[in-house]
Amino acid sequence: MEQTIGFCQETRPENCGFVLFGATGHLAAGKIIPALFGLCAKNLAPENLYFLFAARTELDRRTFEEHLAAAVSAAGARPSPRELKNFLEKVEYLRADYESDDFYRRLSVRLDELDAKSGLKKKRLFYLATPPAAFKSITEKLKAHSLLFDPRDCGCWSRIIIEKPYGSSLETASALDTGLKETASEAQIYRIDHFTGKETVQNVLALRAANSVFDETWNSGFIDHVQITVFEELGLEGRAGFFEKMGLARDMMSHILQLAAITAMDLPASFKDTDFKAEKRRFFESIPLLDAEAVSRQVVRAQYDGYLGETGVAAGSRAETFLAFKFHVNNDRWRGVPFYVRAGKKTGIKKTKIDLVYKKPEHGIFKTLEIGYPNIFSFEIQPAENMNFSLIAKHPGPKFCLTSRTMDLNYREHREEFASPTDYERLLIDAMAGDQTLFLSAFEVRFMWQFLSPILAAWNDGAANIPLYAYPSGAEGPKEAANLPKQDGRAWL
Ligand SMILES: NC(=O)c1ccc[n+]([C@@H]2O[C@H](COP(=O)([O-])OP(=O)(O)OC[C@H]3O[C@@H](n4cnc5c(N)ncnc54)[C@H](OP(=O)(O)O)[C@@H]3O)[C@@H](O)[C@H]2O)c1
Incomplete structure (x- = not known):
């Protein structure tokens, strides 16, 4: 086996609850569900981890499990019955109505129950795998129901993950960002471009x-x-x-500019997210816009x-x-x-x-x-x-x-x-660890x-x-x- 030399840094995911909105969608099936399964199958997941999947579609347990198993195998995994069972046991489905306070009340109660069962205390990731049009109302309701909170208050944390591309222009992307910032701080927002x-x-x-x-x-x-x-x-x-x-x-x-940055940015003082982002920012600021x-x-x-x-x-x-x-x-x-x-x-x-x-x-x-x-x-x-x-x-x-x-x-x-993590697995580990290095500011x-x-x-x-x-x-x-x-x-x- 190859020996690592001198520098070997491991980012360890924290025990947490993982909430997936838009769980019936393409992104969920194509990327997120296989990545969550992969983390469990490769023993890269934290010891105490539960998944609460939500979407507006009514699904009974059997159909839901079939959907998960199909997503895993469509991604090329060939899980043993035991691996699949271990994964399915961690997952629950909750029918969502993103506009209704009743849904967030039910969500909050269920998260508290799952926390208690897993010995966790309000450490939660919310992955918004819905169309971006739903982001603002979801985050506002999460905030209103005290599901998005300031980590300084409690030693716990709540984080949001969203995918590029969001918005279709500078104006719409800025409006989405402004909407998110009304409910969550920059440190809570994890923007994925999976190339990183x-x-x-x-x-x-x-x-x-x-x-x-x-x-x-x-x-x-x-x-x-x-x-x-x-x-x-x-x-x-x-x-x-x-x-x-x-x-x-x-x-x-986004992919192109991230590849350019990784190739050509000055090397950061460290691979800490703050140093990394500061250096990447300097790189982008040196690119003249085209007239x-x-x-x-x-x-x-x-x-x-x-x-x-x-x-x-x-x-x-x-x-x-x-x-x-x-x-x-x-x-x-x-x-x-x-x-x-x-x-x-x-x-x-x-x-x-x-x-x-x-x-x-x-x-x-x-x-x-x-x-x-x-x-x-x-x-x-x-x-x-x-x-x-x-x-x-x-x-x-x-x-x-x-x-x-x-x-x-x-x-x-x-x-x-x-057994090395795929791109999505890597990013989910980092989000569970609170490391924003590979996420976009x-x-x-x-x-x-x-x-x-x-x-x-x-x-x-x-x-x-x-x-x-x-x-x-x-x-x-x-x-x-x-x-x-x-x-x-x-x-x-
Ligand atoms: N698909 C990809 O590979 C990919 C790649 C890069 C980025 N993205 C981004 O990831 C996000 C999700 O993409 P996707 O392709 O998975 O989208 P999608 O399949 O069109 O939608 C995801 C799920 O969201 C729910 N949904 C649809 N309209 C909604 C609405 N108006 N309000 C709330 N929920 C709604 C639907 O589930 P229910 O009706 O069951 O609730 C749907 O299954 C988007 O922001 C997209 O830009 C996707």
Whole structure:
């Protein structure tokens, strides 16, 4: 078994009650229920933990259990009967009526009873897996019924978890945030972007922080440019209603900016949430917003052929399924280094990847040779979990010739890693532990919308006449996206 070296920090979840609103929904079935099951099956859950699931649908116990078991197996788990039983024993269902005080009275009584049964004292997570329109009324009622309280009062705690994306514009997201802040403090709000929970994303930071050979060169002195790719092989997968309203840019921008931050932010003084967030904030504050002219020059939007024929898509829909853009970071580390981003659906391959492309040699005997970019550091985030570093070496043989070689490190090559938490499991552990490091601050969400707003405004401005290009299903976007790095003398990798 691999030994850890020097630094090994464990975030331990506290014993608590977990309340899930919107328990019959897609997010609950696809992500939250499998993650809660996973925490129990992998012995990552705290010893005393109960789940109270709520939704407006009437469900008898049997149907509810079938729903949970189906969600677990649809996520690929193959639980033994005993594992499933252990999980189901922890879960109760409560029919919700989010507008009614009677529901919150029943909820409060039942939580107190479950607390007493589990030897707990008001330590509760409320996961709002409902449409965002319901957030305000739920949190107001929780507050009114003393279910959201200030931890300083009692040595207990109550926390809210919500998912990105919430809102569909800077204004609607700000209004939702203002509504939440009326009932809960920033320290109580846990905003999830599950990309930050991925092992491979956290590994980018670990690698930079612990290996000075990389961090010393992680700047404009050595790096020519950075590429971020978030490709999905799939199309709408039955989510046309959601996607038609959002489009790819709104759906993906949070992920893109989080990947950029983890890659390029200055290293925090510590991995404590306050230090981490302060440094991330400084990074975002160094990104100049794009004006309408820049949007027309350095942002490309497109839609895959056949999108208009998908079930649930409006005739003539202009929802983009592909986005590519270039941005800069105006700080001492990155000034002058372009960041190229592309993200899309139906791109023929599922691939999330960050590439740092090092400069060509400027001195020495090889400076005049056309050898492309000799060093590229690639982080494959999903589905592959690899780090690759390409370099130039001597080709074996009697002649002195150069060749490109790649050093590969498969992040999952060690056997013990099968029990490591998934992204959602990681984030739920952290929320139970009160560690906000991997969650988004209100500032980060606001910045995401500030960055996106001029892009959306330019797209919607008929006078600006920004085209929506087409690309064949299975292609890596339209040819206009290739022009983005090409006009700077570069190419997508
Ligand atoms: N699905 C995903 O993978 C995903 C990914 C990222 C973010 N999100 C975010 O996660 C949240 C939930 O997404 P989802 O896809 O699970 O949504 P959903 O399936 O449309 O809704 C979740 C559940 O909320 C309840 N609900 C519907 N309308 C409601 C209303 N007006 N008031 C209160 N409850 C209502 C429904 O259950 P009952 O009728 O039984 O109460 C429904 O099953 C949203 O904020 C979404 O933006 C989802």
